[in-house]
Amino acid sequence: MLTENKHIVNWVNEMAQLCCPDNIVWIDGSESQLQSLREEGFATGELIKLNDELLPGCVYHRSAVNDVARVEGRTYICCEKEEDAGPTNNWMAPDEMYAKLKEIYKGSMAGRTMYVIPYSMGVVGSPFAKYGIELTDSIYVVVSMAIMTRVGTDVYKALGDSPDFIKGLHSKAELDAEKRYIVHFPQDNTIMSVNSGYGGNVLLGKKCFALRIASCLGRDEGWLAEHMLILGVENPKGEVRYVCGAFPSACGKTNLAMLIPPEGYRKDGWKCWCVGDDIAWLRPGPDGRLWAVNPENGFFGVAPGTSSKTNPNALASAMKNSIFTNVVLKEDGGVWWEGMDKNPPKNALDWKGNPWDSASGVPGAHPNSRFTAPAKNCPCISPEFENPAGVPISAIVFGGRRAKTAPLVYQSRDWDHGVFVGSIMASEKTAAAEGKVGETRRDPMAMLPFCGYHMADYWQHWLDMGKKITNPPVIANVNWFRTDDEGHFLWPGFGDNLRVIRWVLERAFGEVEARESEIGFLPNVEDIDLSGLDMSADELGELLSVDKELWLAECEGIREFYGKFGEKLPAKLMEELEKLEGNLK
Ligand code: GTP
Ligand code: SPV
Ligand code: MN
Numbered sequence: 001m002l003t004e005n006k007h008i009v010n011w012v013n014e015m016a017q018l019c020c021p022d023n024i025v026w027i028d029g030s031e032s033q034l035q036s037l038r039e040e041g042f043a044t045g046e047l048i049k050l051n052d053e054l055l056p057g058c059v060y061h062r063s064a065v066n067d068v069a070r071v072e073g074r075t076y077i078c079c080e081k082e083e084d085a086g087p088t089n090n091w092m093a094p095d096e097m098y099a100k101l102k103e104i105y106k107g108s109m110a111g112r113t114m115y116v117i118p119y120s121m122g123v124v125g126s127p128f129a130k131y132g133i134e135l136t137d138s139i140y141v142v143v144s145m146a147i148m149t150r151v152g153t154d155v156y157k158a159l160g161d162s163p164d165f166i167k168g169l170h171s172k173a174e175l176d177a178e179k180r181y182i183v184h185f186p187q188d189n190t191i192m193s194v195n196s197g198y199g200g201n202v203l204l205g206k207k208c209f210a211l212r213i214a215s216c217l218g219r220d221e222g223w224l225a226e227h228m229l230i231l232g233v234e235n236p237k238g239e240v241r242y243v244c245g246a247f248p249s250a251c252g253k254t255n256l257a258m259l260i261p262p263e264g265y266r267k268d269g270w271k272c273w274c275v276g277d278d279i280a281w282l283r284p285g286p287d288g289r290l291w292a293v294n295p296e297n298g299f300f301g302v303a304p305g306t307s308s309k310t311n312p313n314a315l316a317s318a319m320k321n322s323i324f325t326n327v328v329l330k331e332d333g334g335v336w337w338e339g340m341d342k343n344p345p346k347n348a349l350d351w352k353g354n355p356w357d358s359a360s361g362v363p364g365a366h367p368n369s370r371f372t373a374p375a376k377n378c379p380c381i382s383p384e385f386e387n388p389a390g391v392p393i394s395a396i397v398f399g400g401r402r403a404k405t406a407p408l409v410y411q412s413r414d415w416d417h418g419v420f421v422g423s424i425m426a427s428e429k430t431a432a433a434e435g436k437v438g439e440t441r442r443d444p445m446a447m448l449p450f451c452g453y454h455m456a457d458y459w460q461h462w463l464d465m466g467k468k469i470t471n472p473p474v475i476a477n478v479n480w481f482r483t484d485d486e487g488h489f490l491w492p493g494f495g496d497n498l499r500v501i502r503w504v505l506e507r508a509f510g511e512v513e514a515r516e517s518e519i520g521f522l523p524n525v526e527d528i529d530l531s532g533l534d535m536s537a538d539e540l541g542e543l544l545s546v547d548k549e550l551w552l553a554e555c556e557g558i559r560e561f562y563g564k565f566g567e568k569l570p571a572k573l574m575e576e577l578e579k580l581e582g583n584l585k
Helices: 006-019 031-044 094-105 139-148 154-159 205-221 253-257 263-268 312-317 415-423 455-468 494-508 537-543 548-563 571-584
Strands: 023-026 059-061 075-077 113-121 130-136 166-171 181-185 190-194 224-226 229-234 240-246 271-276 280-284 290-293 298-302 323-325 370-374 391-399 409-411 426-428 440-442 474-478
Touching: 006 094, 006 113, 006 130, 006 166, 031 059, 031 139, 094 181, 094 190, 113 139, 113 154, 113 205, 130 139, 130 154, 130 205, 139 205, 139 298, 139 323, 139 370, 166 205, 181 205, 190 205, 205 224, 205 280, 205 455, 224 455, 229 253, 229 391, 229 494, 240 253, 240 494, 253 271, 253 298, 253 494, 271 290, 298 312, 312 370, 391 415, 391 494, 409 494, 415 455, 415 474, 415 571, 440 548, 474 494, 548 571
Parallel strands: 023 113, 059 323, 075 181, 130 166, 166 190, 240 391, 391 474
Antiparallel strands: 113 130, 181 190, 224 280, 229 240, 229 271, 280 290, 290 391, 298 370, 323 370, 409 474, 426 440
16 A cells, blocks of 8 residues: 555545455556566566567557447446536436446456556646546556556655545456446546546546546636647747647647648747647636646557658657557567558558558558657657646637538637637547548537536536636637548648648737638638748638538538537527528528
8 A cells, every 4th residue: 555545545445345356556656666567468468568679668559359449439427417418428327327337347357456546637746736546457557547647656645635536447347348338427536447448448547537527627616628739839039829729539639739840930940849739728827818738648649640751759759668559560579550651561460460461451550549658758848848837828729620611720700709619610530439430520629529518518618718718819720631522631731730820829919910701710811821832822712712502501510419409508609600600691
């Protein structure tokens, strides 16, 4: 035992009685303990050691073939009243769910060890840090949590006798997909995850705590927990301005967060700094601005498509002390995935562990395969990464994959309109979620799978926050994914996205004009810098065009979506929808 906190000790004992592990190991966060766990994982095959010269300190891991992404259909918010979970979450009465889970957890750790992981979301001891204890029977989870969060005994020190921590119980159990549950009990600050071994379902500090539970805490305490990257953009004058971005899963947060400016920009002195790539906790500061911290300590990034061209900073981050899940395992103990380079390896094993030949035409890495890398490895990690006060946010960008409707960028008229713009976000589905890839779905603020309470109450909370933020960031919508009729992307994306972010930040500081349109402010074509790009002003004009017919159809879709929320839908949002329709007609 590493703590005498009776709330922790009692709970650990109670859960151990339920799960019946052979023994309990208290994780202290030390490298020596983590290394002996890795060795144990190598011995049992739970982990595979990678080539220490190519990838020092790195390990390989496969999740079960039926367990490769989050499972929204089996993710529950078990608050007291069903109406508080809302139409976008699965709900079950807490008593009923506890009873059901008890049966599944009973003896689930027999023959295994239960690890007790003390972790912090945010810098330990900082005013906004929040603590969690995760119990798990997976070594993969222990070593991953040690990268993604701040794990160690200083969490016990910071907690003292306090009961103010989030309880998380995870058991792989049988990895039975029929008995897989990812459950949140917001009123008990408790998370229970069973029968999965996939990151997003089992690294409980991440989506479960830092988004679903934290969104409830934010509602009650007056802040926001968001599925957002945080990026610092340094201009040639040396001023750093911060932007947050909410894009659905696998839609470019990690890429934008680690952006490398285009060559001409680098020459002129532009630099970008990564504060976070997935989660932001946002609070109004005493100065009336919105301040953001990244509660995480690492990146759990999509591997496919990550290359030295698209995201060299992500690649560099994962070159040491990282974990690779469900990618291709090379003969030499290296790793590979589609989109890394044009040289697929010979004699490699695919994500399922089978011999694989790229000539088969079947991808070797799972499309949702991931790397888990320490934030401090990132070459462009912001000097403010650990600043307990966070960074002041000048702009928020929402975005998704929209082949046709959404222009490259448009800016909302004000905070409330910005909340509307976030609420109507939609995106073509990616492999990070269940369901058919490519299908369009509404994903408000990229929080559809992560909001821990009624989505309409969440929108109201955003509107209310606007009143507390006297110096609000501008809110814009971006779309890197517009295509031509053959399905080719019209915008080069990646580093060139800085050209768009630059415009948004200039708007935030009143440095550039814009033109009003039906949907909000659009850039004048000459104000998006195209220097060094093979793109004409006409092509840019096309990217910025608003097709009224498509938008009117969009309005119908929004109306239908809003209809799901009944009486709780904030009147303000319906007003914004009516205004939009009026503008288009
Ligand atoms: P989660 O970790 O799932 O929350 O996702 P994320 O939003 O961090 O996604 P990520 O940055 O890893 O995006 C992954 C996918 O988006 C890859 O397929 C990238 O190639 C693609 N992508 C990212 N930025 C761009 C861009 O600017 N243009 C285009 N066309 N694709 C992009
Ligand atoms: C996402 O799906 O948005 C992720 C990966 O960031 S996971 O942690 O698995 O949810
Ligand atoms: Mn995410």
